[in-house]
Amino acid sequence: xxxxxxxxxxxxxxxxxxxxxxxxxxxxxxxxxxxxxxxxxxxxxxxxxxxxxxxxxxxxxxxxxxxxxxxxxxxxxxxxxxxxxxxxxxxxxxxxxxxxxxxxxxxxxxxxxxxxxxxxxxxxxxxxxxxxxxxxxxxxxxxxxxxxxxxxxxxxxxxxxxxxxxxxxxxxxxxxxxxxxxxxxxxxxxxxxxxxxxxxxxxxxxxxxxxxxxxxxxxxxxxxxxxxxxxxxxxxxxxxxxxxxxxxxxxxxxxxxxxxx
Amino acid sequence: xxxxxxxxxxxxxxxxxxxxxxxxxxxxxxxxxxxxxxxxxxxxxxxxxxxxxxxxxxxxxxxxxxxxxxxxxxxxxxxxxxxxxxxxxxxxxxxxxxxxxxxxxxxxxxxxxxxxxxxxxxxxxxxxxxxxxxxxxxxxxxxxxxxxxxxxxxxxxxxxxxxxxxxxxxxxxxxxxxxxxxxxxxxxxxxxxxxxxxxxxxxxxxxxxxxxxxxxxxxxxxxxxxxxxxxxxxxxxxxxxxxxxxxxxxxxxxxxxxxxxxxxxxxxxxxxxxxxxxxxxxxxxxxxxxxxxxxxxxxxxxxxxxxxxxxxxxxxxxxxxxxxxxxxxxxxxx
Numbered sequence: 001x002x003x004x005x006x007x008x009x010x011x012x013x014x015x016x017x018x019x020x021x022x023x024x025x026x027x028x029x030x031x032x033x034x035x036x037x038x039x040x041x042x043x044x045x046x047x048x049x050x051x052x053x054x055x056x057x058x059x060x061x062x063x064x065x066x067x068x069x070x071x072x073x074x075x076x077x078x079x080x081x082x083x084x085x086x087x088x089x090x091x092x093x094x095x096x097x098x099x100x101x102x103x104x105x106x107x108x109x110x111x112x113x114x115x116x117x118x119x120x121x122x123x124x125x126x127x128x129x130x131x132x133x134x135x136x137x138x139x140x141x142x143x144x145x146x147x148x149x150x151x152x153x154x155x156x157x158x159x160x161x162x163x164x165x166x167x168x169x170x171x172x173x174x175x176x177x178x179x180x181x182x183x184x185x186x187x188x189x190x191x192x193x194x195x196x197x198x199x200x201x202x203x204x205x206x207x208x209x210x211x212x213x214x215x216x217x218x219x220x221x222x223x224x225x226x227x228x229x230x231x232x233x234x235x236x237x238x239x240x241x242x243x244x245x246x247x248x249x250x251x252x253x254x255x256x257x258x259x260x261x
Numbered sequence: 262x263x264x265x266x267x268x269x270x271x272x273x274x275x276x277x278x279x280x281x282x283x284x285x286x287x288x289x290x291x292x293x294x295x296x297x298x299x300x301x302x303x304x305x306x307x308x309x310x311x312x313x314x315x316x317x318x319x320x321x322x323x324x325x326x327x328x329x330x331x332x333x334x335x336x337x338x339x340x341x342x343x344x345x346x347x348x349x350x351x352x353x354x355x356x357x358x359x360x361x362x363x364x365x366x367x368x369x370x371x372x373x374x375x376x377x378x379x380x381x382x383x384x385x386x387x388x389x390x391x392x393x394x395x396x397x398x399x400x401x402x403x404x405x406x407x408x409x410x411x412x413x414x415x416x417x418x419x420x421x422x423x424x425x426x427x428x429x430x431x432x433x434x435x436x437x438x439x440x441x442x443x444x445x446x447x448x449x450x451x452x453x454x455x456x457x458x459x460x461x462x463x464x465x466x467x468x469x470x471x472x473x474x475x476x477x478x479x480x481x482x483x484x485x486x487x488x489x490x491x492x493x494x495x496x497x498x499x500x501x502x503x504x505x506x507x508x509x510x511x512x513x514x515x516x517x518x519x520x521x522x523x524x525x526x527x528x529x530x531x532x533x534x535x536x537x538x539x540x541x542x543x544x545x546x547x548x549x550x551x552x553x554x555x556x557x558x559x560x561x562x563x564x565x566x567x568x569x570x571x572x573x574x575x576x577x578x579x580x581x582x583x584x585x586x587x588x589x590x591x592x593x594x595x
Binding site for chain 2: 001002003005006138139140143146147150151153154155157158160161247251254255258259261
């Protein structure tokens with residue numbers, strides 16, 4: 001195993017992801033009527049906490065059984081969404097959609113908890129740093145998961161530049177269009193309103209990458225609550241933040257899988 | 262200033278901000294796809310470098326061991342480097358791993374693709390010398406089955422071939438766009454002919470030469486892979502000369518393939534991919550990743566990626582580069 005300080009750094013990175021996801025959830029106010037349910041942020045929050053606990057024993061929170069149930073539910077949920085997207089847009093949902101990467105992330109987490117429990121002591125991970133030796137059953141599966149995670153990470157990184165100019169949440173519209181508002185120096189409230197009006201005019205000038213705001217518009221937390229956001233909140237709610245979190249988690253998850261092979 | 266973007270489908274992604282014109286469907290950017298594949302392999306390489314096996318003395322012994330058989334002017338810096346790493350193992354290995362992850366991120370992130378590719382070439386050359394002892398090329402231990410001429414030098418070669426410029430936009434394959442098809446073909450021929458040469462060296466054509474390389478991969482592998490390796494080792498037992506000749510003939514055919522017309526070239530590229538896959542699975546065991554402690558995925562995967570760089574393009578696929586637009590940055594808004 002690598003030195004504890006190395007895994008601690010990655011654990012801290014995962015806590016940052018979890019904190020950003022929690023902040024997105026808080027700012028988005030998903031409990032308000034009509035708001036979009038930000039499933040990706042919920043997934044990121046849970047994965048960030050779980051991965052931090054796996055990397056550093058002092059950050060362990062829930063039991064293995066609880067995490068298995070959570071990630072089984074997330075896996076089923078994202079599988080359902082991938083199937084739904086695939087019906088709407090075919091195989092493109094797997095390549096460019098945002099649910100497929102989350103499905104892989106959720107399934108990889110489920111696998112890690114199940115496989116370590118099967119292969120190891122059953123008492124849970126004591127943290128990957130230092131002398132603790134963790135191994136996974138079915139290491140070939142870990143290898144496959146890691147390759148897919150790295151592939152999606154490269155794909156996300158390729159798409160990331162487009163998100164710099166899309167610093168506000170996507171808004172789900174009845175006709176399955178979505179509005180992304182670029183903010184450069186001012187609040188996004190007026191922009192959101194302008195965006196809706198342009199939507200009505202049928203203008204298509206966007207830079208929002210495929211699969212992120214098209215369809216359900218759930219990649220961004222917040223949905224219809226975009227109006228009145230400050231610049232910082234707009235950045236927090238942007239698709240770029242979500243994808244940045246996913247990149248960090250993809251690399252860290254691949255690392256964890258290789259550490260346990 | 263506020264910009265508003267309305268996105269409803271995939272084509273919107275390809276449009277400039279403020280450009281009200283309808284989206285134009287472009288041909289797939291093959292070079293960008295190959296760059297992403299290279300980025301993914303760098304990410305894989307970097308993540309593997311964080312494994313626990315790289316933080317123990319065995320790693321520095323492995324580094325120092327590559328000096329054996331090399332000329333003094335090559336071996337001395339390798340030994341010096343191994344000693345340096347040994348005394349600062351935790352910190353330096355973490356830096357090595359992080360650099361490799363950053364190279365992958367840099368290549369995948371469009372605005373940094375050029376500096377990242379350039380840095381990857383420099384890093385690869387350094388690792389080829391200090392970490393791989395020039396792949397055993399000068400020590401007589403090189404074999405196409407054990408990663409010759411050094412996996413990391415293939416990273417550098419691919420980075421050069423995928424450099425986002427269009428000196429030869431009408432090149433019939435991606436690898437020729439940056440350096441020109443003639444240079445690209447020459448590089449290909451040199452690489453594969455050198456592999457053919459290494460296949461025929463005395464150590465590799467010895468009766469148990471190939472068998473020894475393959476059977477050495479079995480330890481620590483999952484059952485299915487260990488069974489495959491055992492089968493391959495059994496088939497090649499005592500057949501070193503035959504296997505070396507067959508392998509060398511295939512490698513020569515691959516080397517000549519890029520000079521042939523497109524249909525024949527495709528056949529030899531398929532052969533190159535098949536040979537690479539066979540090497541990667543049976544002789545390199547996926548770079549020993551499944552056994553734990555691999556520093557990289559080894560050469561088979563990279564040879565296959567290299568072969569894809571030479572795949573003949575359809576006319577439409579050449580389009581993005583013909584206008585002189587830099588595919589790596591064309592979507593970046595100033």
